[in-house]
Amino acid sequence: MQTKWWSGGKSPFNVEYGKLMMWYFLMSDAFTFGAFLISYGTIRFSQNYWPDPNVVFNSFPFAGHANLPLAFVSLMTFILIVSSVTMVLAVHAGHKNDKQGVIKWMIWTIIGGFAFLGCQAWEWTHLITGDHAVLIKGQIEHIGTTVTMNPWGPAADVASHDGHHVGTTGPVAFGGYFFGITGFHGFHVFSGVIINIVMLVMAINGTFERKGHYMMIEKAGLYWHFVDLVWVFVFLCFYLI
Amino acid sequence: MEHSATSEITFHHEPGGDEFVKKIIKTTVLLSVITLIELGLGLLMYAYPMSDVLKLFIKGVIVILSLAKAFYIVGIFMHLGDEIKNLIMTIIVPLMLFIWFIAAFLLDGNSWKNLRNSRGKSVTPVEQHSPAAEGKH
Numbered sequence: 001m002q003t004k005w006w007s008g009g010k011s012p013f014n015v016e017y018g019k020l021m022m023w024y025f026l027m028s029d030a031f032t033f034g035a036f037l038i039s040y041g042t043i044r045f046s047q048n049y050w051p052d053p054n055v056v057f058n059s060f061p062f063a064g065h066a067n068l069p070l071a072f073v074s075l076m077t078f079i080l081i082v083s084s085v086t087m088v089l090a091v092h093a094g095h096k097n098d099k100q101g102v103i104k105w106m107i108w109t110i111i112g113g114f115a116f117l118g119c120q121a122w123e124w125t126h127l128i129t130g131d132h133a134v135l136i137k138g139q140i141e142h143i144g145t146t147v148t149m150n151p152w153g154p155a156a157d158v159a160s161h162d163g164h165h166v167g168t169t170g171p172v173a174f175g176g177y178f179f180g181i182t183g184f185h186g187f188h189v190f191s192g193v194i195i196n197i198v199m200l201v202m203a204i205n206g207t208f209e210r211k212g213h214y215m216m217i218e219k220a221g222l223y224w225h226f227v228d229l230v231w232v233f234v235f236l237c238f239y240l241i
Numbered sequence: 242m243e244h245s246a247t248s249e250i251t252f253h254h255e256p257g258g259d260e261f262v263k264k265i266i267k268t269t270v271l272l273s274v275i276t277l278i279e280l281g282l283g284l285l286m287y288a289y290p291m292s293d294v295l296k297l298f299i300k301g302v303i304v305i306l307s308l309a310k311a312f313y314i315v316g317i318f319m320h321l322g323d324e325i326k327n328l329i330m331t332i333i334v335p336l337m338l339f340i341w342f343i344a345a346f347l348l349d350g351n352s353w354k355n356l357r358n359s360r361g362k363s364v365t366p367v368e369q370h371s372p373a374a375e376g377k378h
Contacts, residue, residue, distance in 0.1 A: 005325075013328035023321075023332055034339055038346045045350035048358070054287045069287055074280055081276070085269050088318050092261060225319045229311055236307045240283045241300040 022219045026226045029188075033230050036184065037237050040177045051152035051170045053239050056145075061122055073239050076119045077231065080189075083112025084228040087196075091221040094214025099203060102214060106200040109224065113193035120186050124179070133166045140166060147175040178238060185227070185234055192227050195220050268317045275310050279303050 005012065013020060044050050054069035061072070086108040093101030130144040132151035135158060143151050153168035160166060199220045208214045282299050291299075316322035321329055 013325045013331075015324065015328065020328070023328075027332060027335060030336065034342065038342055041343070042346045042350035042353075045347055046353040046357075048354065070280055070283055074276070077276060078273070081269070081272055084314065084318055085265060088265050089262070092265075096258075222319055225314055228318075229314050232307055232310050232314070236279075236304065240279060240303050
């Protein structure tokens with residue numbers, strides 16, 4: 001093996017430099033996300049009480065006050081998985097030098113990316129502007145979920161207010177971790193969508209056709225799959241376990 | 242088959258056409274099924290009362306299912322499974338650090354909770370003021 005691959009004139013591991021470097025960048029990013037998620041786990045398991053995700057994340061767009069735990073986030077997961085599949089198909093079309101195929105599948109991938117971002121924007125808006133009665137210093141206040149405060153503490157020992165239960169403020173760390181980690185992930189989705197748009201434009205302009213290969217699409221694909229993969233674990237840590 | 246990006250890359254390992262698309266569809270279905278199972282288990286824990294031990298076991302199963310999803314996304318969608326063995330290892334071996342990372346820090350968090358609880362002070366959840374209180378009372 002040694003003489004075959006390392007005797008010069010050949011690319012190490014038989015891959016293009018850019019692709020190998022993309023893999024190693026993704027590894028570093030995996031450790032970054034991993035550190036964030038694991039620190040979230042540490043803090044969460046250090047607390048006696050933590051908000052129940054089924055209570056916090058039970059809404060669905062246009063469904064009013066219906067209690068639908070896990071429904072919306074499942075839709076988001078499905079959207080991202082499907083956009084990953086369309087990305088695989090785009091890369092595959094690139095291997096066959098099928099320009100129209102690349103264009104078609106990249107468009108679908110970009111649509112999927114925007115759909116996910118739209119969903120995440122709705123989720124954030126819904127949480128931030130949410131109106132929940134909580135007991136703070138003896139007064140009933142109405143608050144949403146922010147980085148500094150959230151209404152997801154255990155129920156307060158007072159009679160219901162306007163027909164709604166009165167809660168207490170929940171662990172402060174909840175907001176920071178939720179918005180911080182989903183925001184960091186969302187930023188990756190957004191940058192991924194931008195990269196995909198650039199790839200699409202380059203494909204349409206015939207840049208890859210002229211080069212004779214679609215390697216760049218493949219590298220963008222690796223980044224996009226990574227984004228999907230991180231979501232699998234964000235979804236796992238915040239919503240499922 | 243594509244032209245080499247450079248002359249230094251000697252072969253490409255992807256099967257052509259329909260066989261490949263079939264593999265992708267199979268993998269997509271598998272990922273979707275695994276996701277549905279995870280969701281089912283999650284909803285089960287929500288809908289039915291169960292002991293802490295059973296909940297922990299189900300959470301463990303869900304984590305393993307997610308790891309399976311990761312394996313398929315990385316191995317098939319990202320084609321890592323088709324690369325040279327040593328390349329695969331340069332990526333997978335460092336990531337094994339996560340096993341220690343996760344275990345160590347979750348055990349740490351748990352121990353922190355136990356230490357705080359065993360001090361005898363009341364640890365009923367109280368209204369928290371921002372910023373969160375430090376670990377030591």
